Amino acid sequence: MLVFLATSIVAFAAYLLLTLPSGTVGLWSVEELVAGAVLAALTGLIARNVGFPAERKERRAMLRMFNPLRWVLFLVYLFGPFLFAMARANLDVAYRVITGKIRPGIVKLMPELSTDLGRTLMANSITLTPGTLSVDIDEDTHALYVHWINVSNTEPSSREVCGSFEAWARRITE
Amino acid sequence: MTILIYVLFGIGLAASVLGSVALVRFPDVYTRLHGATKCTTFGSIFTTAAVIVYGFARGGAAHQTLAIHSIIALVALLLTNPTGSHAIARAAHRSGVKPVGAVVDRLEEES
Numbered sequence A: 001m002l003v004f005l006a007t008s009i010v011a012f013a014a015y016l017l018l019t020l021p022s023g024t025v026g027l028w029s030v031e032e033l034v035a036g037a038v039l040a041a042l043t044g045l046i047a048r049n050v051g052f053p054a055e056r057k058e059r060r061a062m063l064r065m066f067n068p069l070r071w072v073l074f075l076v077y078l079f080g081p082f083l084f085a086m087a088r089a090n091l092d093v094a095y096r097v098i099t100g101k102i103r104p105g106i107v108k109l110m111p112e113l114s115t116d117l118g119r120t121l122m123a124n125s126i127t128l129t130p131g132t133l134s135v136d137i138d139e140d141t142h143a144l145y146v147h148w149i150n151v152s153n154t155e156p157s158s159r160e161v162c163g164s165f166e167a168w169a170r171r172i173t174e
Numbered sequence B: 001m002t003i004l005i006y007v008l009f010g011i012g013l014a015a016s017v018l019g020s021v022a023l024v025r026f027p028d029v030y031t032r033l034h035g036a037t038k039c040t041t042f043g044s045i046f047t048t049a050a051v052i053v054y055g056f057a058r059g060g061a062a063h064q065t066l067a068i069h070s071i072i073a074l075v076a077l078l079l080t081n082p083t084g085s086h087a088i089a090r091a092a093h094r095s096g097v098k099p100v101g102a103v104v105d106r107l108e109e110e111s
Helices: A001-019 A030-051 A056-064 A068-099 A116-128 A158-162 A165-173 B002-024 B029-058 B061-094 B107-111
Strands: A104-109 A132-137 A144-148
Touching: A001 A056, A001 A144, A001 B061, A056 A116, A068 A116, A068 B002, A068 B029, A104 A158, A104 B002, A104 B107, A116 A132, A116 A144, A116 A158, A116 A165, A116 B029, A116 B061, A132 B061, A144 A158, A144 B061, A144 B107, B002 B029, B029 B061
Parallel strands: none
Antiparallel strands: A104 A144, A132 A144
């Protein structure tokens, strides 16, 4: 029930955002609000097991994300360290594109994160940053295999490959 | 405001051009993915940001809708792009494509 409600609320919020300036009740028209509520309930019914996995630990990790403080942390991360790392990595890759100096390789990282959500956030951050690309993850040992365009150390720590991403993923999701 | 929009477009365009050049210059699928997916994402973020700034600067319901929809498009882009490039890289490695000139390949050694 909690999971159904959570999914519906997210779907309703997305619908309201998409139809933002449409009428007189607040910012929306009555028709849009009714249609949004019906569609959100349907979405919650169909997709409740997609966003929220069956495993208890993962489910609690997802529900923890409803804490607005974590969203603030996430936005701080997105516009602060992440955007900065992405801009710097872009300049670095631009230099490598022009000069052709690359030392590619697939290295192994052992992120110390306890939930799938945290690992997803970290792997996605790594993949969005040019120069590093997460290729595979070991489901049992949670080892992350990262294709790195400039291998300076074949046994790197996560700080060498992706800076503070692991620390931020832990801060946001745990 | 117009200058800000031009600057955002300029950064986006430069990143996209570099990504396209990387597609030609890099040797294999993994290194090309670096240029072709990441640099162009960086480019798209800035071109979309320019549209958002334009939408809010012009004002009016239609332009605000444009800006809000652009923000949603940006969120979708940030979610789907890493997923897509990860899927391509994983599929390439599973079907036996070796990284060209790799100094180390831990995934090959351990699986």
